[in-house]
Amino acid sequence: MKAALLDIAAATGGEKWVRMYDVLEKTMADATGIAPNLDFPTGPAYYLMGFDVEMFMPM
Known part of the structure; x- marks a missing residue:
């Protein structure tokens, strides 16, 4: 999942996260x-x- 986070961050400019x-x-x-x-x-x-954020738990 961390690899997916890194990919998503690179694609969305979310490197600070x-x-x-x-x-x-x-x-x-x-x-x-x-x-x-x-x-x-x-x-x-x-x-x-x-x-x-409210949807995190149900997912």
Whole structure:
């Protein structure tokens, strides 16, 4: 899913969201030793595709 996020960000000019994602991913891994799950990259991907935030959970 992260690869899809990177593709979508490149296509939509959403590189700032990828930079934010990378910082949050590293911070979580450093603090907990746990990598984010599949749901973590879907939020920014959905956002960059234009879905309303309220629709993230049902999808």
